Amino acid sequence: MSHIHIAAAIITNADQKMLLVRKKNTQRFMQAGGKIEAGETPLQALLRELDEELQIQPDPQQIIYHGEFHAPAANEPNHTVHAHIYQLTWHNSIHIAAEIEEARWEDPRQAHLLPLAPLTEHFILPLLM
Numbered sequence: 001m002s003h004i005h006i007a008a009a010i011i012t013n014a015d016q017k018m019l020l021v022r023k024k025n026t027q028r029f030m031q032a033g034g035k036i037e038a039g040e041t042p043l044q045a046l047l048r049e050l051d052e053e054l055q056i057q058p059d060p061q062q063i064i065y066h067g068e069f070h071a072p073a074a075n076e077p078n079h080t081v082h083a084h085i086y087q088l089t090w091h092n093s094i095h096i097a098a099e100i101e102e103a104r105w106e107d108p109r110q111a112h113l114l115p116l117a118p119l120t121e122h123f124i125l126p127l128l129m
């Protein structure tokens with residue numbers, strides 16, 4: 001079993017909805033974020049991914065760290081994600097990159113109705129309940 005190290009974010013808006021993204025050619029919704037590259041801290045990786053995927057540049061001082069969570073990887077069989085999970089609020093617009101097929105603001109109580117990555121289903125939603 002291989003490990004994928006990622007940094008990902010719980011992003012909520014003024015309506016208490018959470019942002020879920022579905023990447024191109026995949027089925028499951030998950031947190032914005034992605035793989036941590038060599039030489040990057042998890043927070044640096046998060047800020048880079050949020051800029052790349054959503055064109056947002058949140059203030060690092062306003063980002064809360066929840067810790068590291070492990071779950072089966074959504075899109076890569078026989079891989080586990082080791083995810084550094086952060087949380088922030090975002091009240092402005094987002095502009096999704098080509099690698100994101102769909103982004104939606106979802107009520108956390110309704111999110112279980114969507115196909116979700118295991119990390120989101122088993123760790124993120126319980127954090128928000």
Ligand SMILES: Nc1nc2c([nH]c(=O)n2[C@H]2C[C@H](O)[C@@H](COP(=O)(O)OP(=O)(O)OP(=O)(O)O)O2)c(=O)[nH]1
Nearest residue numbers: 008030031032033034035073074075076081117119
């Ligand atoms: N971003 C993100 N990835 C997740 C979550 N849950 C989960 O299993 N993953 C998995 C999906 C992928 O197998 C892996 C992230 O890889 P990715 O391909 O999206 O990352 P990346 O943007 O850095 O893209 P690349 O370098 O591979 O092109 O982690 C999640 O909530 N957010």
